[in-house]
Amino acid sequence: MTNVDSQFLRGLFDEEGSLHTAGRTALYRLYGPEGLLYVGISISPLTRVRTHLRDQPWGPYVIGIQIDYPDDAEAAERVAVQAERPRYNVVFNGLNPPPPPDRAARRRAELAAERRRLAEFEAAVPESTAHLRLITRGIRAKQARIARLVREIEGTGSEQPKQ
Incomplete structure (x- = not known):
């Protein structure tokens, strides 16, 4: 990729700014001339991609971007990295990936986010x-989602969420 191409890509993100995602977490893939370079998640994917382009040594090689919004972005990221083996991902690309995050803790964080959105x-x-x-x-819709999350958390046997 030429410097002109890199500057063009960076310029697109500067003009575009942060992508409004309505609080959803995006799963993004960054492609280079030889294939998949990186897979990540973010609630502001364009800003995050711009950071990669600016800060990573492989940033100038990015020629394509794909952004999706799966229901469970964390799980989708884990599956994508393990199955697609992007060149520059470190965490899930090893022989012994880390254990899955604690479901109850993830649900409590999701509950807090849903309560903020409801407010x-x-x-x-x-x-x-x-x-x-x-x-x-x-x-x-948010009240129903909060009620469902509270039921799920109570079903895991962990401590009660604070109202």
Whole structure:
């Protein structure tokens, strides 16, 4: 890749800024001329990719980017790295990958994030009846998700989440 190409890619991210993902975690793949270079996850994938392009020694070789939004980005990252063997991933690329993260801890973190999002929905001031319907639907969806996460955490036998 020429310097002009690298500058063009970097320029795209500077103009684009951070990708609004509505709180979802993205799974991104970075490709070079010879194949997959890196797989990662981020809630702000374009900003993270821009950091890789700027800071990693392999950044100038990135010629392609793929961004997906799987339901469980952490698990998808683990599977992608183990199956696709990107050249510059370290953590899951070894013979003995680390154990899976504690499910209850991950659910508690997810619960905290869902509660923050619910608070944002509840604090929103509707501009019209259509906005009110969308906000009400969002609040109900977040309340249902929080209730499900609380049930899952209680089912793991770990300590109760704090309200």
